[in-house]
Every structure is written in C-alpha cells, then in structure tokens.
Amino acid sequence: xxxxxxxxxxxxxxxIGVFDSGVGGLTVLRALLERLPxxxxxxxxxxxxxxxxxxxxxxxxxxxxxxxxxxxxxxxKCLVVACNTASAAALDVLTAEFAPVPVLGVxxxxxxxxxxxxxxxxxxxxxTESTVRGGAYQAAIVRRLPQAVVSARACPLFVALAEEAxxxxxxxxxxMHRYLDDLFVAGAEATHPDTLLLGCTHFPVFASTLxxxxxxxxxIVDSAATTAGSLAEVLEARGLCRAPGAGHGRVxxxxxxxxxxxxxxxxxxxxxxxAPADVEIVDLAPAPAATAAST
Amino acid sequence: xxxxxxxxxxxxxxxIGVFDSGVGGLTVLRALLERLPxxxxxxxxxxxxxxxxxxxxxxxxxxxxxxxxxxxxxxxKCLVVACNTASAAALDVLTAEFAPVPVLGVxxxxxxxxxxxxxxxxxxxxxTESTVRGGAYQAAIVRRLPQAVVSARACPLFVALAEEAxxxxxxxxxxMHRYLDDLFVAGAEATHPDTLLLGCTHFPVFASTLxxxxxxxxxIVDSAATTAGSLAEVLEARGLCRAPGAGHGRVxxxxxxxxxxxxxxxxxxxxxxxAPADVEIVDLAPAPAATAAST
Numbered sequence: 001x002x003x004x005x006x007x008x009x010x011x012x013x014x015x016i017g018v019f020d021s022g023v024g025g026l027t028v029l030r031a032l033l034e035r036l037p038x039x040x041x042x043x044x045x046x047x048x049x050x051x052x053x054x055x056x057x058x059x060x061x062x063x064x065x066x067x068x069x070x071x072x073x074x075x076x077k078c079l080v081v082a083c084n085t086a087s088a089a090a091l092d093v094l095t096a097e098f099a100p101v102p103v104l105g106v107x108x109x110x111x112x113x114x115x116x117x118x119x120x121x122x123x124x125x126x127x128t129e130s131t132v133r134g135g136a137y138q139a140a141i142v143r144r145l146p147q148a149v150v151s152a153r154a155c156p157l158f159v160a161l162a163e164e165a166x167x168x169x170x171x172x173x174x175x176m177h178r179y180l181d182d183l184f185v186a187g188a189e190a191t192h193p194d195t196l197l198l199g200c201t202h203f204p205v206f207a208s209t210l211x212x213x214x215x216x217x218x219x220i221v222d223s224a225a226t227t228a229g230s231l232a233e234v235l236e237a238r239g240l241c242r243a244p245g246a247g248h249g250r251v252x253x254x255x256x257x258x259x260x261x262x263x264x265x266x267x268x269x270x271x272x273x274x275a276p277a278d279v280e281i282v283d284l285a286p287a288p289a290a291t292a293a294s295t
Numbered sequence: 296x297x298x299x300x301x302x303x304x305x306x307x308x309x310x311i312g313v314f315d316s317g318v319g320g321l322t323v324l325r326a327l328l329e330r331l332p333x334x335x336x337x338x339x340x341x342x343x344x345x346x347x348x349x350x351x352x353x354x355x356x357x358x359x360x361x362x363x364x365x366x367x368x369x370x371x372k373c374l375v376v377a378c379n380t381a382s383a384a385a386l387d388v389l390t391a392e393f394a395p396v397p398v399l400g401v402x403x404x405x406x407x408x409x410x411x412x413x414x415x416x417x418x419x420x421x422x423t424e425s426t427v428r429g430g431a432y433q434a435a436i437v438r439r440l441p442q443a444v445v446s447a448r449a450c451p452l453f454v455a456l457a458e459e460a461x462x463x464x465x466x467x468x469x470x471m472h473r474y475l476d477d478l479f480v481a482g483a484e485a486t487h488p489d490t491l492l493l494g495c496t497h498f499p500v501f502a503s504t505l506x507x508x509x510x511x512x513x514x515i516v517d518s519a520a521t522t523a524g525s526l527a528e529v530l531e532a533r534g535l536c537r538a539p540g541a542g543h544g545r546v547x548x549x550x551x552x553x554x555x556x557x558x559x560x561x562x563x564x565x566x567x568x569x570a571p572a573d574v575e576i577v578d579l580a581p582a583p584a585a586t587a588a589s590t
Contacts, residue, residue: 049344054556055552059552157452166452166473169473171469171473178464258354285580
C-alpha cells in the first residue's frame with residue numbers, strides 16, 4: 001500500500017491533495033483555486049470524526065495519517081493540511097511519512113502573516129481548544145518575532161456558529177464579546193493586540209463581523225491566502241507546476257460521512273453551490289491486514 | 296469475542312452499562328445513580344468520535360455497536376443507550392445483537408414523559424440534527440398520542456454551549472430566542488406548544504434558563520428521570536436487581552479520547568468533581584481479525 005521514496009516521485013500533472021477534519025478547510029481550497037487556477041485538487045474532509053479540535057494529539061495524528069494515506073493512494077503531488085489542529089499536531093509525522101511528497105500546513109503561513117501585520121508586536125490567536133493547548137501558534141510566532149506577546153484563545157463556539165451559517169447578528173456579536181473583550185477592551189489600550197490571527201479554517205467567515213465588533217485599527221489575518229502563496233512557491237521550486245492552460249481546476253471532493261450535510265454546509269465555506277452528488281464517501285477506518293493490499 | 300444467547304445470561308450482581316457519544320449521557324447516569332443507588336455502573340463515552348448528532352445513521356449504528364460490544368465484554372447485565380441520537384438510530388440493531396441482555400434507550404421514555412405532560416397535545420422537541428431528521432421522536436410521540444402536533448427543532452449550538460458550560464446569560468438567551476421564537480412567540484397563542492421535550496442529553500443543563508426565556512405555562516421534560524424509572528422496572532421484571540445494600544454505586548468511566556477534557560466537561564453534567572485519573576481510555580477501532588480473539 002505504501003510507496004517508498006525510491007520508487008515514487010511526484011509528477012507535475014498530478015492533483016494536489018488537501019485534507020481537513022471537515023468542511024472548514026474549503027476556505028483554504030477556495031484560496032488555492034484562486035491562486036492556482038490550472039491545478040487539479042482532491043479534497044478530503046474527515047467528517048465522520050470531526051471535530052479534531054477537542055481531541056487528543058495522538059488521535060489527531062492517527063486520523064491525519066489515515067486521511068493523508070488515502071490522498072497519497074490517489075497519487076497527489078503534494079499535500080496541504082488545511083486544518084490548523086492537524087497542522088499543529090501532525091505536520092511532522094506527515095512530512096516524515098510522505099517524503100518526497102511535499103507537505104504544507106496552514107499554521108506556519110498563518111503565523112508569518114500575523115508577524116508581517118503587527119505594528120505593536122501584540123498578536124491574538126483564535127483557534128480550537130487542541131491548537132491553543134498545544135502552543136504551536138505561540139511557538140511559530142515567537143520563532144519569527146521573539147519579542148511578540150501572543151494571546152491565544154480557544155473559541156469552540158465559533159465552529160458551531162460557522163456550521164450553522166450564523167455569521168453575524170446579536171448572538172454572534174455576543175459570543176465575540178464574551179471571548180474577546182478581556183483581550184481587546186479590558187486593561188490599558190497599549191496592552192491590546194493590534195493583530196488578530198484566525199487560527200482555525202472555520203473562522204474566516206466571521207472576518208467582517210469581527211472587524212465591526214473590534215473596530216478600526218485591528219488587522220485580521222488568516223492563513224488561506226498565505227498558504228496558497230507558499231504552495232505556489234513550493235511547486236515552482238520543485239518543478240511541480242502544471243503547465244499553464246493544461247489543467248482544468250478540477251476539484252474532487254471526498255468525505256468520510258454525510259454527503260448531504262457536506263454539500264449544504266460546505267457551500268458556505270467554498271463560496272459556491274455544492275450538490276450531495278459532488279461528494280464521494282470514503283471509509284478511512286484502518287483496513288484489516290488481509291484487504292490492505294487491494295486498496 | 297461474542298457470547299451467544301444460549302451461553303450467556305445476565306447476573307444481578309453485574310454492573311449496568313451506559314453509553315453515550317461523549318459526556319452528555321452523564322446527565323442520564325446522574326439520574327440512574329439517584330434512582331438505583333445500590334447498582335454499579337460502567338459508563339463509556341465515545342469522545343473520539345463525538346458528536347454523533349451530525350453524522351449519518353449508518354455511521355451512528357456502527358459506532359454504537361462497537362461501543363456496546365466493549366461494554367458487553369465487561370459483562371454488563373443491561374445496556375442503557377444514554378444518547379438520543381444513538382437511541383434513535385441504533386436501538387433496534389443493539390437489541391437484536393445483545394439479546395438476552397436488555398437494551399434501553401432514552402427516546403421512548405422521553406416521548407412518554409412529554410405525552411404525560413402536555414395538556415394541549417402540542418409538543419416541541421429540541422434535539423440534534425440527526426435525531427430531528429430521522430423523525431424518531433415524532434414517531435414515538437404520535438404512537439402514544441395520535442392527535443399530537445409535534446414540532447422538532449435541531450439545536451446544534453446548544454451542544455457547543457453546554458460543553459463550554461455557558462448555560463445562562465445574554466448569549467444563551469439569544470440562541471434560545473433564535474431557535475425557539477417562531478415556535479413559542481410567532482403566530483396565534485393557541486398554536487404554541489405547552490410542552491418542551493429536551494431530546495438531547497446535553498440539554499438538561501439549560502432547563503432553568505429555558506423556563507425563564509419561555510415563561511410560565513411551558514412544561515419542560517427530559518428523559519433522564521423517566522429512563523431511570525424504566526430501568527428500575529426492567530431490572531425488577533427480569534429479576535436482575537442487585538440486593539439492597541449489596542452494591543456500592545461504583546462508577547467506572549471509560550472514554551475513547553481525552554481523559555482531561557472528559558473530566559473537566561463531564562463534571563458539569565454529572566454534577567460532581569471528576570479527575571482525569573478517574574477516566575480510563577479505551578480504543579474502539581475495529582480490532583484486526585488476528586487480535587480479536589484476545590479481547
């Protein structure tokens with residue numbers, strides 16, 4: 001089932017694999033499609049086991065490996081981990097397992113974007129519980145900007161709100177105030193962050209409401225566009241770009257559960273209509289040894 | 296691994312198995328402990344795969360069977376499915392698989408409680424997306440009360456709010472108004488339900504806030520206490536009650552992921568402090584054929 005580094009080398013005309021715990025990573029796929037319109041993509045959402053954000057690092061690593069193996073079986077030329085939680089917990093094991101296929105996460109590009117945006121070296125990160133507890137964003141920012149003061153906040157309700165497509169209105173603003181007022185309102189103004197990093201792929205849908213709630217002067221950044229730029233650089237450097245005009249921007253959507261829900265909720269994140277028939281259901285449960293060879 | 300009906304018969308001194316997709320079922324365990332203080336309990340929360348409420352019926356059945364088999368291996372004398380979603384989707388397959396071990400869900404007791412409470416035959420059910428779409432509550436109510444008018448509403452944000460332990464305040468009231476005003480405020484008063492059934496084990500933590508938001512005259516019922524009563528009757532009828540004073544109300548807690556989070560969030564639902572060391576982590580992934588015999 002596994003192809004070794006000596007027999008496998010990625011081809012420019014192969015698709016790009018993108019995986020996420022569910023539909024949130026479609027905000028990243030959207031940015032990739034805009035930046036790389038000639039490339040084909042295979043997106044896998046592990047909807048049967050979402051959310052990853054409240055699970056333990058060892059479970060997240062196991063799930064990420066299973067998802068990435070399924071994309072690898074489809075011959076992808078590189079792998080984008082479009083899930084902050086999986087980027088934080090599993091990027092190292094994925095990079096080791098799939099070399100020489102390049103593996104990119106969304107965490108480092110997001111941290112880089114925040115470091116470029118801040119003027120006062122104070123950055124707030126909104127993420128899932130697992131990402132915040134793991135401290136990976138805090139570390140990635142401080143590696144680039146050692147004097148940075150990073151405040152990380154777990155905002156699990158934002159995930160549920162995004163999946164309900166409630167992106168503005170009094171309830172959403174109330175949740176934002178409850179999560180953020182002690183960072184942006186309490187205390188001396190000089191201690192407030194000037195940059196807010198959306199460290200979960202679900203959160204870009206709240207960008208305009210957050211901008212209104214926080215008021216002017218706060219830069220709101222996410223990792224989608226920056227990840228697309230990093231991917232373009234990696235493909236270029238590795239000679240893996242598809243010839244311009246050769247591809248079709250084809251998107252294959254895989255999910256581990258619920259095509260109907262994937263299409264309905266995913267359309268909000270991808271920004272275009274989806275039908276259940278567009279989504280192929282796959283099973284990632286570990287294959288018994290006897291059948292592994294046939295996959 | 297499986298014990299057949301002819302060789303296995305439940306014993307009165309065995310523990311009672313309780314399973315849920317996560318920590319919400321601890322509200323049911325709490326009611327069982329109050330009603331049956333002499334019994335021992337083994338509770339299994341499938342936290343690695345929660346929530347069940349947005350997943351497909353076939354996934355829910357598969358997960359429920361895996362969880363129930365693990366409890367069966369521990370020799371439980373009966374099985375309580377303390378998860379509305381699993382009760383709706385999987386009670387029939389569990390009952391067939393584990394006979395003669397009695398299997399009780401929370402759905403029928405909840406429906407019975409609502410039918411007893413209503414005076415105007417109008418019942419609102421709050422539940423997860425999967426439970427609402429499956430229509431099992433609607434069917435269980437109409438079987439008992441054919442003239443009933445049932446309005447079912449999926450409230451996924453309540454699950455996220457409960458797990459954040461946000462059970463009152465303006466955000467919670469705002470969510471309640473957004474989900475419920477068209478049922479309880481819009482239209483003629485005569486068409487409003489007089490009974491609200493909390494059809495998800497997470498929701499009893501909102502009972503007092505819901506009572507304030509909805510005002511007097513609305514009966515709020517859940518299935519925990521009624522399920523405890525049903526369980527007592529089943530144990531009595533089958534001669535499976537533990538002798539009074541013989542047991543210790545021992546509780547064994549199993550989870551499939553995240554002992555720390557289980558203890559922290561679960562304490563809200565169980566109503567007593569829990570430590571991570573109180574929670575044993577188990578793996579429900581399908582065992583490869585070679586090792587199944589050893590479990």
